[in-house]
Amino acid sequence: MNNESKTKSKRKKREKVDPNHYIDNKEFTAATIEYVEKSREAAAKGEDSPIVSEYIGECIVKIAERTASRHNFRDYTYRDEMVSEGIISCLRAVGNFNFEKSNNAFAYFTTICWWAFVRKINEEEKRLYNKYSLARKQLLYDLPEED
Numbered sequence: 001m002n003n004e005s006k007t008k009s010k011r012k013k014r015e016k017v018d019p020n021h022y023i024d025n026k027e028f029t030a031a032t033i034e035y036v037e038k039s040r041e042a043a044a045k046g047e048d049s050p051i052v053s054e055y056i057g058e059c060i061v062k063i064a065e066r067t068a069s070r071h072n073f074r075d076y077t078y079r080d081e082m083v084s085e086g087i088i089s090c091l092r093a094v095g096n097f098n099f100e101k102s103n104n105a106f107a108y109f110t111t112i113c114w115w116a117f118v119r120k121i122n123e124e125e126k127r128l129y130n131k132y133s134l135a136r137k138q139l140l141y142d143l144p145e146e147d
Contacts (some may be wrong), residue, residue: 086113
């Protein structure tokens with residue numbers, strides 16, 4: 001075997017990535033609209049809201065995980081807490097999705113996750129500031145007095 005054939009055999013064409021995204025927006029939006037309609041019917045009857053379907057829950061978890069892996073959020077040590085906050089915020093807002101205004105549930109929940117992450121980062125920064133300022137005050141308090 002000569003060198004040319006070796007390099008050709010080593011080089012493989014990259015397999016094309018599946019053109020479908022990790023969430024089918026049309027299917028996810030349809031499931032969300034169906035849930036919102038059931039939720040509104042239950043509210044009209046004075047009943048509790050129905051439980052979110054497993055598909056919607058899986059999509060929300062995928063959205064939160066994928067948003068957390070963006071370069072904006074991936075290096076924080078409390079990334080898991082951010083994901084949890086994003087999921088909780090999305091589950092609280094499922095019934096508020098207004099399909100008459102928008103037909104894009106994916107964008108709606110991604111935005112909710114994004115702002116939940118920003119809120120969590122701000123909370124953690126405040127907590128760290130308080131922690132370090134208290135430590136600094138304690139350090140200053142413990143210094144021996146000079147005569």
